[in-house]
Amino acid sequence: MSAIIGLAEIHLRIPEAHSLKEKRGVVKRIIERLKNKFNVSVSEIGDQDKWQSAVVGVVTIGTSQKVVDATLEKVVLFIEELYPGKVVTYYKEII
Incomplete structure (x- = not known):
């Protein structure tokens, strides 16, 4: 059996961010929620x-x-549900 x-x-759009610090806060929350x-x-x-x-x-x-x-x-849907309008586009690949 192979992996x-x-x-x-x-690709995300974060219109409420007015600085890199604000953007990093939003991205950090998204990343942590996905990991968990x-x-x-x-x-x-x-x-x-x-x-x-x-x-x-x-x-x-x-x-x-x-x-x-x-x-x-499910990851993409989760982001779209949690943060409506943030997902601009996405690309998937299975190897």
């Missing part, structure tokens, strides 16, 4: 120097492609 790796690149709820690895991977946007990378691993894909979909 299945899933990754998602999620889904037991995934999460990191800010892009747009670190922009106030109102962020790119977050999420990685999970499992033995079933179906479960890995479902986890990534």
Whole structure:
């Protein structure tokens, strides 16, 4: 049995942030909630120097492609439900 790796690149819009410090606070809350709820690895991977946007990378691993894909979909839905309008676009890949 081989491991299945899933990754998602999620582009976020953070219109309420008026400084990098405010943006980091929002992104940090999102990252911590995702880690706690889904037991995934999460990191800010892009747009670190922009106030109102962020790119977050999420990685999970499992033995079933179906479960890995479902986890990534749940992560995106969770962000959309928790922070409506924040997800601009996302990209998933299963390896």
